[in-house]
Amino acid sequence: MSVSDRRNRSASVDVLVIDDEEDIRELLELSLMRMGLGCDAAGTVAEARTLLEGRRYRLCLTDMRLPDGDGLELVEHIQRQCPGLPVAVITAFGSIETAIRALKVGAFDFVTKPVELKALRELVTHALKLQAPSDAAQGEGGRKLIGTSAALAQLRGQVEKLARNQAPVFIHGESGTGKEVIARLIHSLGARAAAPFVPVNCGAISPELMESEFFGHRKGSFTGAATDKEGLFQAANGGTLFLDEVGELPLSMQVKLLRAIQERAVRPVGAHAEESVDVRILSASHRDLAQLVNENRFRQDLYFRINVITLRVPPLRERPEDIPDLAAHVLGRLAEREGGAVRQLSPDALAALSGHSFPGNVRELENLLERACALCESDQITAADLDLQQCEGLTQTGLDLDTGEDDDVADSDDERIKVLRALDENRWNRSAAARQLGMTLRQLRYRLQKWGMD
Numbered sequence: 001m002s003v004s005d006r007r008n009r010s011a012s013v014d015v016l017v018i019d020d021e022e023d024i025r026e027l028l029e030l031s032l033m034r035m036g037l038g039c040d041a042a043g044t045v046a047e048a049r050t051l052l053e054g055r056r057y058r059l060c061l062t063d064m065r066l067p068d069g070d071g072l073e074l075v076e077h078i079q080r081q082c083p084g085l086p087v088a089v090i091t092a093f094g095s096i097e098t099a100i101r102a103l104k105v106g107a108f109d110f111v112t113k114p115v116e117l118k119a120l121r122e123l124v125t126h127a128l129k130l131q132a133p134s135d136a137a138q139g140e141g142g143r144k145l146i147g148t149s150a151a152l153a154q155l156r157g158q159v160e161k162l163a164r165n166q167a168p169v170f171i172h173g174e175s176g177t178g179k180e181v182i183a184r185l186i187h188s189l190g191a192r193a194a195a196p197f198v199p200v201n202c203g204a205i206s207p208e209l210m211e212s213e214f215f216g217h218r219k220g221s222f223t224g225a226a227t228d229k230e231g232l233f234q235a236a237n238g239g240t241l242f243l244d245e246v247g248e249l250p251l252s253m254q255v256k257l258l259r260a261i262q263e264r265a266v267r268p269v270g271a272h273a274e275e276s277v278d279v280r281i282l283s284a285s286h287r288d289l290a291q292l293v294n295e296n297r298f299r300q301d302l303y304f305r306i307n308v309i310t311l312r313v314p315p316l317r318e319r320p321e322d323i324p325d326l327a328a329h330v331l332g333r334l335a336e337r338e339g340g341a342v343r344q345l346s347p348d349a350l351a352a353l354s355g356h357s358f359p360g361n362v363r364e365l366e367n368l369l370e371r372a373c374a375l376c377e378s379d380q381i382t383a384a385d386l387d388l389q390q391c392e393g394l395t396q397t398g399l400d401l402d403t404g405e406d407d408d409v410a411d412s413d414d415e416r417i418k419v420l421r422a423l424d425e426n427r428w429n430r431s432a433a434a435r436q437l438g439m440t441l442r443q444l445r446y447r448l449q450k451w452g453m454d
């Protein structure tokens with residue numbers, strides 16, 4: 001039976017395939033039909049445009065080099081004319097720069113030639129799971145990223161767009177600004193929503209265990225490896241791996257990570273063979289990765305690979321108009337957790353919050369409100385209950401929140417008090433305390449060791 005006969009028998013036409021080589025076109029069509037999908041095919045940009053006018057597809061798969069234009073042009077055309085239609089590009093083997101350019105202009109994903117059936121299947125499966133943009137807009141993207149500032153509105157739009165493709169995204173912002181919230185949203189609004197979102201704090205894993213944590217290990221591969229264990233990549237298979245504080249990765253691990261991302265495969269410690277993994281990589285840091293690259297502390301090749309798209313999350317002090325909504329959201333959540341009425345902020349409390357610099361950003365706002373709720377006996381929180389002067393004092397005399405472990409940090413009592421207070425407030429959960437202090441777990445551990453408290 002010819003391809004066109006099979007095509008005519010398909011109940012619906014889901015995919016538009018564009019390639020000027022007839023053999024490749026037919027191969028792709030056959031592979032897609034075996035997945036139960038109907039296809040249209042075009043050999044040029046002009047033919048593709050005509051077909052796109054006449055029908056609504058669920059996925060478009062285009063070669064990069066076409067006789068009358070290129071795949072990038074089609075990606076841009078589709079963004080404008082058929083928003084919501086995922087378009088994936090087929091790139092020549094080894095031309096990763098082209099694939100990255102396509103992702104930057106809005107391609108959903110890419111596959112390399114010769115197209116492997118497995119990679120094609122994964123791509124198609126993810127693409128067909130995407131919601132229509134209007135559904136997505138009313139979903140979590142609209143609900144969970146609280147704030148009415150122009151900056152947040154722009155971020156929300158970017159998140160919704162990025163949820164619809166597979167590009168690696170680097171989220172840059174100070175500690176507590178909501179980088180993980182954003183990563184979770186990109187995942188939960190996208191095609192991988194039903195699969196796991198696996199967050200990992202790269203600064204919190206000890207360097208000796210890193211390879212096993214990321215890639216898993218086989219029983220007996222090292223002392224303490226009592227059973228086979230899957231790694232974070234395998235746990236995130238089909239979903240998203242969120243590399244938080246990615247700037248903390250040691251250089252030796254950066255090489256291995258780059259290889260895993262490039263090959264889409266990992267080799268557990270002690271195993272002979274690689275296992276293929278299908279994972280979207282999102283990453284975040286409060287550090288300037290480009291500067292780390294300049295200082296030879298971060299590999300440039302990994303930087304380009306994970307930083308296809310950068311999202312900047314502004315600190316809360318740059319968007320004080322978000323404070324009332326965020327505060328109301330936090331107070332609502334606290335009331336739900338503790339029971340009782342939702343507490344309100346008095347006008348003087350709101351004014352005090354709007355004038356506060358929030359070095360710990362939204363996390364600091366949450367902690368402030370939680371403390372105020374615990375201390376305040378009425379339904380209204382006043383400026384006095386917030387006790388912001390004390391907080392300002394602490395941040396002025398406290399740590400340089402951005403210091404590395406090698407920095408010459410004043411070993412002052414103030415610093416120790418601040419760390420102890422954070423540990424106490426977080427029930428000695430060191431990760432949570434480190435987050436509150438705006439430092440990495442490694443930096444916190446370093447200080448505790450220095451003070452003989454680890």
Ligand SMILES: Nc1ncnc2c1ncn2[C@@H]1O[C@H](COP(=O)(O)OP(=O)(O)OP(=O)(O)O)[C@@H](O)[C@H]1O
Pocket residue numbers: 144145146147173174175176177178179180181182244286329362363366435436438
């Ligand atoms: N726009 C927002 N809407 C709702 N909650 C937010 C928002 N931004 C931050 N938060 C809340 O603030 C807290 C800190 O957010 P999150 O953990 O995402 O920050 P982060 O930038 O990843 O911090 P870190 O760099 O320390 O890991 C979380 O409890 C989160 O729910």
